[in-house]
Amino acid sequence: MAVYTDVSDDELRAFVAAYDLGEVLSFKGIAEGVENSNFFLRTSRGPFILTLYEKRVREEDLPFFLGLMEHLAARGLICPVPVRARSGEALGTLAGRPAVIVTFLEGLAVRRPSASHCRAVGAGMARLHAAGRDFAMQRPNALSLAGWAPLFARAEAEADRVAPGLAGRTRAELDALATLWPSGLPAGIIHADLFTDNVFFIGTELSGLIDFYFACTDALAYDLAICLNAWCFEPDGSFNLTKGAALIAGYESVRPLEPEEARALPILARGSALRFMLTRLVDWLNVPPGALVRPKDPLEYDRKLAFHRRVESATEYGWRK
Amino acid sequence: MAVYTDVSDDELRAFVAAYDLGEVLSFKGIAEGVENSNFFLRTSRGPFILTLYEKRVREEDLPFFLGLMEHLAARGLICPVPVRARSGEALGTLAGRPAVIVTFLEGLAVRRPSASHCRAVGAGMARLHAAGRDFAMQRPNALSLAGWAPLFARAEAEADRVAPGLAGRTRAELDALATLWPSGLPAGIIHADLFTDNVFFIGTELSGLIDFYFACTDALAYDLAICLNAWCFEPDGSFNLTKGAALIAGYESVRPLEPEEARALPILARGSALRFMLTRLVDWLNVPPGALVRPKDPLEYDRKLAFHRRVESATEYGWRK
Numbered sequence: 001m002a003v004y005t006d007v008s009d010d011e012l013r014a015f016v017a018a019y020d021l022g023e024v025l026s027f028k029g030i031a032e033g034v035e036n037s038n039f040f041l042r043t044s045r046g047p048f049i050l051t052l053y054e055k056r057v058r059e060e061d062l063p064f065f066l067g068l069m070e071h072l073a074a075r076g077l078i079c080p081v082p083v084r085a086r087s088g089e090a091l092g093t094l095a096g097r098p099a100v101i102v103t104f105l106e107g108l109a110v111r112r113p114s115a116s117h118c119r120a121v122g123a124g125m126a127r128l129h130a131a132g133r134d135f136a137m138q139r140p141n142a143l144s145l146a147g148w149a150p151l152f153a154r155a156e157a158e159a160d161r162v163a164p165g166l167a168g169r170t171r172a173e174l175d176a177l178a179t180l181w182p183s184g185l186p187a188g189i190i191h192a193d194l195f196t197d198n199v200f201f202i203g204t205e206l207s208g209l210i211d212f213y214f215a216c217t218d219a220l221a222y223d224l225a226i227c228l229n230a231w232c233f234e235p236d237g238s239f240n241l242t243k244g245a246a247l248i249a250g251y252e253s254v255r256p257l258e259p260e261e262a263r264a265l266p267i268l269a270r271g272s273a274l275r276f277m278l279t280r281l282v283d284w285l286n287v288p289p290g291a292l293v294r295p296k297d298p299l300e301y302d303r304k305l306a307f308h309r310r311v312e313s314a315t316e317y318g319w320r321k
Numbered sequence: 322m323a324v325y326t327d328v329s330d331d332e333l334r335a336f337v338a339a340y341d342l343g344e345v346l347s348f349k350g351i352a353e354g355v356e357n358s359n360f361f362l363r364t365s366r367g368p369f370i371l372t373l374y375e376k377r378v379r380e381e382d383l384p385f386f387l388g389l390m391e392h393l394a395a396r397g398l399i400c401p402v403p404v405r406a407r408s409g410e411a412l413g414t415l416a417g418r419p420a421v422i423v424t425f426l427e428g429l430a431v432r433r434p435s436a437s438h439c440r441a442v443g444a445g446m447a448r449l450h451a452a453g454r455d456f457a458m459q460r461p462n463a464l465s466l467a468g469w470a471p472l473f474a475r476a477e478a479e480a481d482r483v484a485p486g487l488a489g490r491t492r493a494e495l496d497a498l499a500t501l502w503p504s505g506l507p508a509g510i511i512h513a514d515l516f517t518d519n520v521f522f523i524g525t526e527l528s529g530l531i532d533f534y535f536a537c538t539d540a541l542a543y544d545l546a547i548c549l550n551a552w553c554f555e556p557d558g559s560f561n562l563t564k565g566a567a568l569i570a571g572y573e574s575v576r577p578l579e580p581e582e583a584r585a586l587p588i589l590a591r592g593s594a595l596r597f598m599l600t601r602l603v604d605w606l607n608v609p610p611g612a613l614v615r616p617k618d619p620l621e622y623d624r625k626l627a628f629h630r631r632v633e634s635a636t637e638y639g640w641r642k
Contacts, residue, residue, distance in 0.1 A: 008432045009522075025427040025523060028361065031350030040349065040361055042368075042427065106346040106363065111329045201330075202346060 005037045005052050007095050015094045018085040019101060021045045032197065035213055037097075040104075047104035049080060052097040057213055059098055064139045065212050066090050066100060068132070068189065075131035078208040080105060107200025107207035115246040118231050120206040121199050122250025125191065125227060128209060129220045129255060132189025141192065141218040143275050145181050148174055151278045158285050163299055170277070173305060177271055182219070182264040190223035191215055195230040221261040224251055225268035228317055229276065229304055237303050245318025257319070265314040273308055277301035326358045326373050326416050336415045339406040340422060342366045353518070356534055358418075361425075368425035370401060373418040378534055380419055385460045386533050387411050387421060389453070389510065396452035399529040401426060428521025428528035436567040439552050441527040442520050443571025446512065446548060449530060450541050450576060453510025462513065462539040464596050466502050469495055472599045479606050484620055491598070494626060498592055503540070503585040511544035512536055516551040542582040545572055546589035549638055550597065550625055558624050566639025578640070586635040594629055598622035 009027075016024050022044030030038045030049075037052040053062065066082045070090075073081040080102035082090035092099050110117050141147070152170060159167035191198070193214035200208040224247070232243040251257070257265075280298035287295055311317070330348075337345050343365030351359045351370075358373040374383065387403045391411075394402040401423035403411035413420050431438050462468070473491060480488035512519070514535035521529045545568070553564040572578070578586075601619035608616055632638070 006432070009429050010433065012429070023523065024429060026425075026521075027429050029352035030361075031352045040351075047363075104347075108330050108333075108345060108348050111327070112331065202344065 005054070005095050005097060007039070007052070011095055015092060015099065016041075016043065016101075018087065018092065019083060020086060021048070021083070021101070041101065048083065048101050049104055050094075050099065050101050052094060052099050054097065057098075061139060061213075062091055062098055062100075064137050065215060067137055068135060068215055069102070069212055071135045072128065072131045077128055077131045078105065078206075079212065080208075080210055105200055105208035105210060107202050109197045109199065110201055111196065113196055113231050113243070114204070115240075115242045116204045117199075117201060118227075118243040119246040119250035119253075120201070120204065121194065121227060121231060122224070122247040122252075123254050124199065124206045124209060124250075125194060125223055126251045126254030128191060129188055129223070135189050139216045141190075141216040141222075143192070143214070143279065144218055144222070145177065145271065148177075148274060148278055151282060155278065155281045155285055159281060162281065162284060163302065166281075166299075166302060169302075170274070173270070173274055173309075177267070177274065180267050181271065182260070182267060185219040185221055185261055185264060186258060187217060187219050189215060190218050190220060192218065192223060192226065194223065194227050219261075219264075219268065220255075221257065221264060222268050222272060224248070224257075225265060226272045226276075228265075228269050229273050229301070232317075233304060233307075237300075237307075239307055239317075241316075241318050243318075245320070248314075248317060248319045262314040262319055262321075265317060265319065266308055266311040269311065269317070270305060270308040273301050273305040277305060326375070326418060328360070328373070328416050332416055336413060336420065337362075337364065337422075339408065339413065340404060341407060342369070342404070342422070362422065369404065369422050370425055371415075371420065371422050373415060373420050375418065378419075382460060382534075383412055383419055383421075385458050386536060388458055389456060389536055390423070390533055392456045393449065393452045398449055398452045399426065399527075400533065401529075401531055426521055426529035426531060428523050430518045430520065431522055432517065434517055434552050434564070435525070436561075436563045437525045438520075438522060439548075439564040440567040440571035441522070441525065442515065442548060442552060443545070443568040443573075444575050445520065445527045445530060445571075446515055446544055447572045447575030449512055450509055450544070456510055460537045462511075462537040462543075464513070464535070464600065465539060465543070466498065466592065469498075469592075469595060469599055472603060476599065476602045476606055480602060483602065483605060484623065487602075487620075487623060490623075491595070494591070494595055494630075498588070498595065501588050502592065503581070503588060506540040506542055506582055506585060507579060508538060508540050510536060511539050511541060513539065513544060513547065515544065515548050540582075540585075540589065541576075542578065542585060543589050543593060545569070545578075546586060546593045547597075549586075549590050550594050550622070553638075554625060554628075558621075558628075560628055560638075562637075562639050564639075566641070569635075569638060569640045583635040583640055583642075586638060586640065587629055587632040590632070590638070591626060591629040594622050594626040598626060 024043055026042035028040045030040050035056045036054055039050040041048045041050045069079055072079050083101040084090045156167050198211040232240050277298050280296050283295040284298050345364055347363035349361045351361050356377045357375055360371040362369045362371045393400050404422040405411045477488050519532040553561050598619050601617050604616045605619050
């Protein structure tokens with residue numbers, strides 16, 4: 001939950017006046033999003049989300065994110081669409097920060113996804129990959145193999161404070177993945193953060209995808225590996241094979257996996273579990289005093305990593321040839 | 322900002338199913354309110370606010386608060402109205418807490434009120450007082466004279482840690498007010514917490530009052546004294562006489578003050594400043610570890626108190642006979 005920046009009503013009104021959005025009727029900070037400040041904004045034209053980009057999002061990446069949302073929406077994917085000011089610009093400045101108004105999506109994020117939610121998110125992700133195919137911009141994945149070692153360097157000395165042995169087994173995992181990491185897999189635009197908070201449903205129907213601020217160009221199957229981690233484990237740490245099978249089948253109903261993608265899945269799952277363990281570990285060790293955000297537990301992903309290390313083939317995730 | 326309780330989508334859907342509100346379309350925690358957890362809820366019937374009452378609101382007081390909102394709304398005051406379930410009950414249970422769905426009010430809370438906002442809030446408060454006149458229930462003000470000493474007892478030993486001399490001058494103020502506190506003033510329903518966050522505007526038009534969870538039966542002019550504190554001081558601590566005059570004139574445009582109310586205003590202003598200083602002081606000294614709420618500065622009200630001690634008559638607040 002997060003609202004990092006205060007916006008005065010005068011600043012807000014001046015900002016909205018640059019758009020064809022009519023009068024501001026309501027404005028409330030939303031307890032969602034850990035990277036940015038988000039506000040629910042209602043104007044006489046309808047509901048919108050106003051996002052202020054805090055320092056964790058690099059300003060030079062914003063044209064990629066905003067362009068991608070426009071591109072995907074134009075191809076029928078339901079996602080927030082940046083609203084352009086009368087100047088033609090989608091990106092503005094509010095309270096000293098880069099700021100964007102996007103369309104509001106209906107729908108609920110599920111806390112406890114069922115297999116049918118997993119199937120729907122698999123299919124939705126594959127539609128995203130298809131819709132992104134002809135997007136012209138590129139953005140390397142800063143949180144893939146090359147990014148993990150520098151991230152670990154920031155946490156290594158204190159990792160054993162979080163759990164004894166964590167530093168050693170993370171180092172071993174980094175070394176192993178440096179050797180095992182696949183290359184040459186089908187690549188394109190991936191969401192890279194498709195956790196349950198970023199997928200909306202109305203009933204069991206997927207109603208939209210949000211939060212494209214980790215989107216990048218990488219192996220498509222890596223996105224699937226992230227979702228296996230985010231959607232298919234139970235709160236007790238066990239892997240739910242029915243959900244895994246539903247996620248993969250949903251994905252393949254739109255875009256069948258290549259054989260080499262299926263073969264790479266266990267390694268991609270390890271890599272994506274390591275990525276979330278590392279970012280959570282760094283956050284965990286760097287909670288600023290007086291922080292309003294409670295960090296997420298890195299050990300959840302350390303345990304998932306241990307699970308994936310024992311997996312030998314994609315069939316153990318529910319994949320069927 | 323606060324969302325203290327997690328609500329799962331299954332719990333939410335089951336809860337909303339007891340109402341004639343159609344399908345849940347959206348549900349987001351709101352970074353507002355320090356006593357309760359508040360959520361923005363959109364159903365196919367429109368926008369609503371869902372409130373979960375956390376432990377600071379006493380459950381036995383809820384029928385008073387909910388009954389009051391219904392009563393005031395029925396008399397034309399724009400305030401949230403509790404929505405009744407098909408059972409006829411407005412009060413339900415969600416995630417183990419008392420929970421209520423109320424109607425959504427449009428409007429913006431102003432951060433930097435102008436004199437015209439002050440005039441509007443004065444008039445709105447007087448309309449609230451008038452609309453509350455025939456409300457049948459009573460609720461004593463737990464945060465008036467009799468409540469301050471026990472509150473201070475919880476903070477006295479540590480008060481000088483917050484500011485040297487604070488304990489001594491607060492004790493002296495308590496003693497002085499015990500002697501000076503007026504009785505027999507015109508009484509009725511007061512809001513008792515009409516800070517800027519609880520008053521919505523569209524432009525300079527007042528569009529609604531919210532958050533009735535401190536409402537009680539007390540001297541009407543005490544409510545005006547609270548607003549003098551909350552609306553008429555500048556960020557640098559100075560009192561803005563133009564705003565004070567506008568607030569009082571707005572109030573009197575609906576309900577003229579009795580001479581004894583005007584006479585009591587400086588003492589009532591001291592009492593209300595002391596009340597907010599004390600509750601903030603207790604919160605300041607009792608921030609739980611890992612709290613997601615940043616406490617408000619008690620010294621802001623210690624300084625306002627010092628201002629009021631030097632005031633000799635209501636004319637210094639801008640009152641004109």
